[in-house]
Amino acid sequence: MSIVLESTTATMRRNFWSGVWRVMKRKPSRMVGAIILLGFAFMAVFGPMFYPDLLPDDADLISKPPSWAHWLGTDPQGRDVVALVVKGSRYVLLSAAVTAVITVVVGTGLGLFSGFKRGRWDTVLMRVTDMKLTIPGLPLLLVLATVWKFSNPFQMGLVLGLLGWGGVARAVRAQTLSLRERGFIEAARGLGLSTPHIVGKELLPSMAPYIAMNMLIAVTGAVYAQVGLFFLGVLPYESDNWGVMLNLAVFQAGAMIQPLALGYLLGPLLAILLLTLGIVLVVDAMDEIFNPRLREE
Structure with missing residues (x-):
């Protein structure tokens, strides 16, 4: 019986990934979203390697408008805005990734355990949440x-992650309460399988698309949070990132009233908007994967 159950689980996993591929191909926009996210990941990991640690200042290129040589112009120190966006992406995206991982791991773990065990553990964990x-x-x-x-992106990601797992825990608990009464869970219980096995091998794969959606949404929230904090000047300027660029563009370069500095403001804004677009397009696919009623036959 155990061999049959494992074979059925393996078949379900293969069907799931083939279904993911079909859903992604169904709308070209979803593939575009995946390409955008892969592009940002490549930029964060490898992009800064193409530039020196400290971009050189150039007095002859102070606040220049966009041109073929400098697509988004230059900043008040004569540095290329595109180079600043690329170098700043590592801090923003790495801290967002750390935030998403912590948020999803902690929230999913507590939500799964609380929803499956119920009783006293459920009460205690939900009160903590x-x-x-x-x-x-x-x-x-x-x-x-x-x-x-907060010069280290891991510090930023750790704090934002520990502040953001509560909503995920609540949502995962609700999903777990629904799934725990399904037939395949009852069958696993009837076979005498352990709680870790049921939670890790049966419940968790069934919630994978939902967890993936929460991870992508957590990335968006983390980017907005840290960029907003740096833009408002709440956090010290100990590292280059998109929030610091926005702050300097508005409050030092006068980008709101100075057309020559507009590219310095648009650079990080366009990066944030493009990243958000990619996440929205991929989440659209995840929504269809998670909700079979939305799938087109």
Whole structure:
């Protein structure tokens, strides 16, 4: 019986990945979204390697408008805006990835365990989750900014991740409560399989698309949060990233009133918008994968 169950599980996994491929091909926009995300991942990992650690200043290129040599112009120090966007992408995207991983791992783990065990464990873990949801994020970041300079993206990702797992835990718990009454879970219980096996081998694969959606959404939220904090000047300027670029473009280069500095403002904004577009297009595919009623026959 166990061999039959394992064979059925393997077949379900193969069908799932083939279904993912069909859903992605069904609309070209979804493939475009996947390509955009892969492009940003490549830019964050390898892009800064094409530039020196410190971009050289050039007094002859201060706040130049877009041109063939400098597609988005230059900043008030004569540095290419595209180069700044590429170099700043590593901090933003790495911290967003760390945030998403922590958010999803902690939230999914607690939500799965709480929803499956129910009873006393469910009550305790959900009360802890409710307490976590009441913690204001901005005041806590202001306090931590006096101790940490957030020059390391892992520090930023750790803090944002620990602040963001509550909603995921609640959502995963709700999904677990629905799935735990399904026939395949009852069959696993009837076979005497252990709780870790049922949760890890039966429940978790069934929720994979939903978890993937939450991870992509967490990336978007992390990018907005950190860029907004750096733009507002809440966090110190210890690293180059898109939020610092926006702050300097508005409050030092005068991009809102100075047309020559407009490219310095548009650079990080276009990067954020393009990243958001890619995530939205991929989440659209994940939504169809997760909800069979949306699949077109």
